[in-house]
Amino acid sequence: MSAVDITPHSPEKTSMSIRSVINNAGIGIALLLMILFFSVASEHFLSANNITNILTQITINLVLAVGMTFVILIGGIDLSVGSVMAFAAVVAGKAITLPGLGATELIILAVLAGVLAGMVCGILNGVVSAYWSLPSFIITLGMLNIARGAALQISGAQTIYSFPFAFEEFGSKLIYGVPVVFLVALTLVVIAWFVLNRTVFGRLIYGIGNNEEAVRLAGHPVFWYKVAAFSICGLTAGIAAIIYMARLNISSPIAGIGFELNAIAAVIIGGTSLSGGRGSVIGTLLGAFIIGVLANGLILIGLSDFVRQMITGLVIVIAVILDHYRAKYSAS
Amino acid sequence: MTASPLLSVSALRKSFGGIHALDGVSFELEPGEVHALVGENGAGKSTLIKVLSGVHLFDAGDITLDGAPYRPASPHAAKLAGIQVVHQEFNLLNDLSVAENISIEAMPKTRLGLLDRGEMNRRARTALDAIGLSDVDVTTPVRQLGIAHRQLIEIARALQSESRILILDEPTATLTERETERLFEIVAGIKAKGVTVVFVSHHLDEVFGICDRVTVFRNGETIATREIADVTPADVVRFMVGRTLEEAQHAGSETHLGAEIALRVDGLRTTANPTGTPVSFELRRGEILGIAGLVGAGRTEVLRAIFGADPKLDGQVELGGQPVQITGPRDAIAAGIGFVTEDRKEEGLILDMPISANSSLVDLGTISRRGLLNFGKEREMAAQGGARLKLKYGKLSDHAASLSGGNQQKVVLAKWLAKTPKILLLDEPTRGVDVGAKAEIYGILRDLVAQGMSMIVVSSELPELITLCDRIMVMAGQEIQGTLARADYSQERILHLAYGQTQTDERIPA
Numbered sequence: 001m002s003a004v005d006i007t008p009h010s011p012e013k014t015s016m017s018i019r020s021v022i023n024n025a026g027i028g029i030a031l032l033l034m035i036l037f038f039s040v041a042s043e044h045f046l047s048a049n050n051i052t053n054i055l056t057q058i059t060i061n062l063v064l065a066v067g068m069t070f071v072i073l074i075g076g077i078d079l080s081v082g083s084v085m086a087f088a089a090v091v092a093g094k095a096i097t098l099p100g101l102g103a104t105e106l107i108i109l110a111v112l113a114g115v116l117a118g119m120v121c122g123i124l125n126g127v128v129s130a131y132w133s134l135p136s137f138i139i140t141l142g143m144l145n146i147a148r149g150a151a152l153q154i155s156g157a158q159t160i161y162s163f164p165f166a167f168e169e170f171g172s173k174l175i176y177g178v179p180v181v182f183l184v185a186l187t188l189v190v191i192a193w194f195v196l197n198r199t200v201f202g203r204l205i206y207g208i209g210n211n212e213e214a215v216r217l218a219g220h221p222v223f224w225y226k227v228a229a230f231s232i233c234g235l236t237a238g239i240a241a242i243i244y245m246a247r248l249n250i251s252s253p254i255a256g257i258g259f260e261l262n263a264i265a266a267v268i269i270g271g272t273s274l275s276g277g278r279g280s281v282i283g284t285l286l287g288a289f290i291i292g293v294l295a296n297g298l299i300l301i302g303l304s305d306f307v308r309q310m311i312t313g314l315v316i317v318i319a320v321i322l323d324h325y326r327a328k329y330s331a332s
Numbered sequence: 333m334t335a336s337p338l339l340s341v342s343a344l345r346k347s348f349g350g351i352h353a354l355d356g357v358s359f360e361l362e363p364g365e366v367h368a369l370v371g372e373n374g375a376g377k378s379t380l381i382k383v384l385s386g387v388h389l390f391d392a393g394d395i396t397l398d399g400a401p402y403r404p405a406s407p408h409a410a411k412l413a414g415i416q417v418v419h420q421e422f423n424l425l426n427d428l429s430v431a432e433n434i435s436i437e438a439m440p441k442t443r444l445g446l447l448d449r450g451e452m453n454r455r456a457r458t459a460l461d462a463i464g465l466s467d468v469d470v471t472t473p474v475r476q477l478g479i480a481h482r483q484l485i486e487i488a489r490a491l492q493s494e495s496r497i498l499i500l501d502e503p504t505a506t507l508t509e510r511e512t513e514r515l516f517e518i519v520a521g522i523k524a525k526g527v528t529v530v531f532v533s534h535h536l537d538e539v540f541g542i543c544d545r546v547t548v549f550r551n552g553e554t555i556a557t558r559e560i561a562d563v564t565p566a567d568v569v570r571f572m573v574g575r576t577l578e579e580a581q582h583a584g585s586e587t588h589l590g591a592e593i594a595l596r597v598d599g600l601r602t603t604a605n606p607t608g609t610p611v612s613f614e615l616r617r618g619e620i621l622g623i624a625g626l627v628g629a630g631r632t633e634v635l636r637a638i639f640g641a642d643p644k645l646d647g648q649v650e651l652g653g654q655p656v657q658i659t660g661p662r663d664a665i666a667a668g669i670g671f672v673t674e675d676r677k678e679e680g681l682i683l684d685m686p687i688s689a690n691s692s693l694v695d696l697g698t699i700s701r702r703g704l705l706n707f708g709k710e711r712e713m714a715a716q717g718g719a720r721l722k723l724k725y726g727k728l729s730d731h732a733a734s735l736s737g738g739n740q741q742k743v744v745l746a747k748w749l750a751k752t753p754k755i756l757l758l759d760e761p762t763r764g765v766d767v768g769a770k771a772e773i774y775g776i777l778r779d780l781v782a783q784g785m786s787m788i789v790v791s792s793e794l795p796e797l798i799t800l801c802d803r804i805m806v807m808a809g810q811e812i813q814g815t816l817a818r819a820d821y822s823q824e825r826i827l828h829l830a831y832g833q834t835q836t837d838e839r840i841p842a
Contacts, residue, residue: 199704199705210682213679214693215693216641218665219694
């Protein structure tokens with residue numbers, strides 16, 4: 001992972017990285033043990049084909065979870081990303097099937113329209129919850145319904161299909177067995193890591209999650225940072241919508257139901273605190289992998305999808321309990 | 333004194349970290365008396381109450397209740413022993429009814445184990461009638477009642493279980509005069525039933541109005557216990573102040589005082605003071621202006637309004653002769669104002685972030701370019717700020733939470749100094765800071781004004797203000813009561829103004 005490869009030089013930075021490595025190590029070790037277990041239990045697990053499968057399956061959740069990490073870091077939550085993804089997909093689907101344009105123009109138009117649609121939803125979430133200091137839980141619950149309704153209304157509850165060939169190709173293309181869409185998700189992780197760890201913006205995102213009042217009194221426009229965090233979450237929902245369309249070659253207004261919960265689960269399993277201020281996008285990456293590997297592996301060793309769901313739930317609970325102890329340990 | 337006190341406290345000690353909150357407290361409670369505890373903020377009254385009510389364990393000393401040793405391990409144990417406290421902050425559940433609140437500690441049950449609503453309401457009725465609150469319906473949600481009634485309901489709750497000692501912690505702080513009178517009638521009734529009342533108040537007129545005896549606290553010690561009949565309010569103030577402070581702790585060199593006015597505040601009204609006299613004052617370049625006053629006198633509100641942390645209702649702020657519009661902290665910082673807040677954990681520090689990140693929080697522009705952080709520069713800034721303030725730390729990447737109180741406060745200072753403000757507002761700059769660090773912080777502040785910075789310091793510790801400030805402005809009831817020049821400093825004079833002694837005559841009618 002290129003994100004953790006940045007080698008620290010000074011002792012100060014080393015200790016900082018070591019701490020974050022230790023924080024992430026637990027999740028990493030859990031993931032490695034899981035991979036070890038499944039590769040022993042099932043001969044197919046480590047096959048090239050199956051690895052490609054896993055990477056494809058986690059891509060959309062990973063993209064959504066990257067945006068969700070920003071919102072959870074400021075102490076918020078976004079329940080609307082599944083619906084917003086469907087809304088963005090329908091908007092992009094309408095754009096990409098416009099008559100009278102060439103394939104390249106259509107694809108560019110669709111990507112812009114989808115991403116913009118997602119961002120608009122995110123901005124609304126952010127402005128409303130930050131301006132009136134309302135719990136984002138409720139505001140995004142509202143958006144969950146609004147965006148879903150809008151998706152159904154715009155599409156006439158019909159699935160949109162027949163996209164340009166180049167677009168469909170992008171969704172299924174592999175480079176050395178790695179899906180291109182996964183590489184897109186991985187790029188987002190790297191960018192998010194950079195923004196959160198190397199920029200003033202990221203510093204203040206963590207700061208707001210830890211102590212909003214201290215950040216406000218230091219003269220920083222907390223309102224706009226909150227809006228930005230929700231906008232990023234909407235943006236990633238828009239990107240997820242494009243990837244979803246490219247992979248399945250359709251855009252459906254009923255796509256993405258329950259996706260918000262998987263995205264939140266990835267962030268939480270990745271060690272980001274629900275109360276904000278603590279966590280990392282590398283953790284989110286590992287969290288998305290844990291969910292994906294569990295889903296894939298449990299099916300491979302012959303367990304039913306219902307059992308898989310129970311085990312995934314159990315992992316979320318365990319992750320939060322572990323996080324409780326980690327918070328206690330780091331406080332003392 | 334009669335032979336058998338109800339409660340006897342002797343040589344009680346309790347410290348938090350290095351701070352001696354109680355440093356030899358001794359007093360006795362007679363059965364059925366109303367006993368006042370008075371003293372400055374931080375003199376130890378609250379800590380004593382917390383020890384008596386089982387919130388804190390004491391370190392050394394003896395407490396006997398009815399001749400038997402008393403060492404409550406929990407608030408519950410204190411209640412079982414018959415000691416009840418009505419706290420300053422309300423502990424009521426606002427959406428439940430009066431009756432539910434009164435019975436919250438032990439809900440009556442029917443034989444089936446269900447809530448016995450009839451019995452609960454009957455008990456509440458009895459409890460309310462006992463203190464003369466016959467006009468309050470027990471099924472009313474607490475939220476619908478006024479502040480005064482809520483306070484009385486707390487008292488009713490405290491009294492319905494077998495109370496022998498009822499401690500009222502500043503019960504009149506939020507009450508109007510009429511409500512206060514009503515409370516006093518109730519206190520008289522409670523006393524008539526043989527309950528001992530401990531009355532903590534900042535208002536000496538109230539103490540002299542209803543109490544039988546008074547014990548004075550100073551710096552964690554009890555200075556004297558007197559029959560109210562034998563003393564005057566002036567005597568009590570003298571006990572609170574203690575020996576006249578050694579003069580000239582301050583170097584006294586006023587050469588740093590510039591002629592220009594650095595800050596002029598004119599007609600300032602805060603939301604806490606919509607109708608009273610507005611606040612106006614001037615701060616000279618290189619001057620340290622102190623604001624004295626009791627908790628709730630309006631000192632913090634003035635600082636927050638100047639800094640734009642809270643919106644102000646009205647008023648002009650001029651910096652160096654130029655009027656400035658400050659609508660938020662951002663404007664204030666841009667105008668060259670810094671604000672070291674009262675509560676460093678809630679408003680000052682990001683505890684879970686490194687020292688370096690905290691030091692740079694106000695001045696992120698200097699350590700970044702086009703939004704990208706320069707960690708090298710940040711560490712440099714933090715190391716310089718740390719060296720300048722003699723900060724004791726392990727590594728700059730350690731979390732701010734790992735530092736001691738004094739060092740945490742230095743980080744907050746460093747954060748503001750990074751931006752070299754022209755005016756620094758400090759609210760309780762040495763709260764929770766040990767003596768050594770305190771002296772260091774004073775030294776730092778003096779150096780800064782010598783270099784031309786101007787400061788406003790709000791403090792509840794009079795010695796601090798007297799040591800540090802060139803002038804002291806005293807506030808009470810959101811208004812300025814008077815301003816003292818260095819030559820006129822005395823704790824007594826400051827306290828007289830802070831306790832609004834000029835208004836005593838208006839407060840006692842009835």
